[in-house]
Amino acid sequence: MNTEEKTSRSNKKHKKIIFVVILVLTVAVLADFIWSNTYIEVKKLSGSFKDLPESFDGCKIIHISDFHNEWGLDYYERLADKVNDCGPDYIFVTGDSVDSLFPEVDRSLKLMERLTDICPVYLVLGNHEYALSEEDRTAFVSGAKECGVNVLTNECATVTRGTDSISIVGLDNMVNDAEVLAQAKEDFVILLNHYPEDCNYFNVSAEYAGTHIDIDFTGHAHGGLIKLPFVNGLYAPGQGLFPQYVDGAYDIGGTTLVVSRGTGNSGVTQRFSDPFEIIEYTLEKDK
Numbered sequence: 001m002n003t004e005e006k007t008s009r010s011n012k013k014h015k016k017i018i019f020v021v022i023l024v025l026t027v028a029v030l031a032d033f034i035w036s037n038t039y040i041e042v043k044k045l046s047g048s049f050k051d052l053p054e055s056f057d058g059c060k061i062i063h064i065s066d067f068h069n070e071w072g073l074d075y076y077e078r079l080a081d082k083v084n085d086c087g088p089d090y091i092f093v094t095g096d097s098v099d100s101l102f103p104e105v106d107r108s109l110k111l112m113e114r115l116t117d118i119c120p121v122y123l124v125l126g127n128h129e130y131a132l133s134e135e136d137r138t139a140f141v142s143g144a145k146e147c148g149v150n151v152l153t154n155e156c157a158t159v160t161r162g163t164d165s166i167s168i169v170g171l172d173n174m175v176n177d178a179e180v181l182a183q184a185k186e187d188f189v190i191l192l193n194h195y196p197e198d199c200n201y202f203n204v205s206a207e208y209a210g211t212h213i214d215i216d217f218t219g220h221a222h223g224g225l226i227k228l229p230f231v232n233g234l235y236a237p238g239q240g241l242f243p244q245y246v247d248g249a250y251d252i253g254g255t256t257l258v259v260s261r262g263t264g265n266s267g268v269t270q271r272f273s274d275p276f277e278i279i280e281y282t283l284e285k286d287k
Ligand SMILES: [Fe+2]
Pocket: 066, 068, 096, 126, 128, 220, 221, 222, 262, 266
C-alpha cells in the first residue's frame, strides 16, 4: 500500500468515527428532548417541623404547578393517574394551570375534575391566568370552583385534621401579600404562591413583620428549562439567567421554599434534561 492509499484509508476511518459520534450525540439529545417534554417524574420530598400539629404528622401533599393545559394524548389523564397512585391527603396547585398563549380552559378543568375526585384541592392563579381574557379567566375560576377546587385568590383557609388545624394562604398575583398573610389564624402556615423569587422579601421586608410562613409552595421557574453539566437551569421568568430557585426545597430564613419544575410547557417553549414533575411532600412532626 502506497502512502496515498494509506492517507485515504485513514481519512475514511476518521470520517466514519466523526459520523458515529455525531449520530450517537443526535440520538442522545433527541431522546433527552422527548423524555424532558413527556415524562412525569414523581419527586419525593419531606420536611420536619417543630410547630406542625400532631394530627398532620405523616400527611401527604401532592404539589402540581404550571400545567399550561399541556397537550398530548390523554396527558392530563396520565398526570391525574400518577397523582392518584401517590394516595395524597391534599393537592396544592400553584398557578399557570391555563396557558395564556394557547388557552384550552376545558382541558385544565378536566384535570381539576379528576384531581377533586382524589382529595381536597387548593389552587392559586399564576401570571398566565392573569394574561388570559376576562372571559377565559372567569370560565376557569368558576369551573374550578364548581368541580370543588378551593381557589384561594388573596385568601386564607383553615384546614382541620383530627383535632388540629393549619392555615393555607393563597396569594393572588402579588397584591396586598402582607395583609393576606396576616389573616392566617393558625400557628402553622402553608403559603401557595406562584413565584419562588418572592421568598427573597417575605422574610426581610418590614411590611411582612409579624407574618410567618412555614412552607412556601411555588412554581413558575419551569426548572430553568435547560439543565447542563454544572448549570442547574439556564433561565427562569422573574429570575433571569442562571436562576437560583428552580426545583426542590430550599431553606430561606426559616421558611421551607418548595419549587416545582411544573407539569407543562408555556407557549412553544421546550425543555432539555428537565422533565415534568409532581412533588410528593410528606409533613413530619419534629419531636
Ligand atoms: Fe408557568
